[in-house]
Amino acid sequence: MKKILLVCNAGMSTSMLVLKMEKAAEAKGIEVEVKALPITDAEKVMNDWDVIMLGPQVRHTEKKLKTLTSKPIEVINMRDYGMMNGEKVLDAALKIIE
Template sequence: MINNKKILLCCSAGMSTSLLVTKMRKAAEEKGVEVEINAVALELFEENVNKYDIFLLGPQVKFKKTVFQKVDDQHGKIVEVINMMDYGTMNGAKVLDFALSLIK
């Protein structure tokens, strides 16, 4: 079982991502998975690099993946883009499963 993992979602505005975080937290609770999930604006990425295991980017900011991955590689972290369909439908369970599958 995966416990105490930390997932941070990064986006431009934060409104829809906050809703997705709520849905992901609910899915984690239903699955009995202990995980911390939060969302921040892109500008706050670097100050959070050491606080989280994985960083998920909203599809609208996928252009930042290369830049963020360089920073995360130095810290042994993971950066991925949330699937556009899962993001658009606010499928918290699928996004949670995706994030957990990347954290070994």
Template sequence: MKNIVLICAAGMSTSLLVTKMEKAAEAKGDDAKIAAYSIAEVNDVVKDADVVLLGPQVRYQEKTVKDAVAGRIPVDVIDMLAYGKMDGETVYAQALKLLEENK
């Protein structure tokens, strides 16, 4: 099972995106756990994550998150256009690409 963590300012703005990403994973037949959390929860939630995606509004926290994962897993910022459109398929594809590149 893929464990994809989304990080945003309060963990709320990405909830619609999570739902759309879950639908994209289901359409591919993938077993994925996708959840959104606030930046304050990073240290607790990255322990079991396979990939972390940051909402564009917290892109300034990228170094903090990368430090928290210590190179163990990929961290990237969600494309602003895909985020704005709540394009779950594109963001899910971004997560899969990161996972594939970091095998």
């Protein structure tokens, strides 16, 4: 099972994206665990996930977070985030993991 962590300011809009990603994974028959956390909580658990995807609103934290973990960290495409395109964000995360 692949583990994808989404990181944002408060976890509200990203929680909606989690649901869309889970739905896309189910449609593709892929087992994933997707969770959204605010940046302050995410820093404590980053090493437990296969990939960390940052919401565009916290992209400024990318360099700092990369010093805290060896796990891959990427910023979610702003358009995919804004459109809540769970399938595209899922595909991007899986491409990084594989």
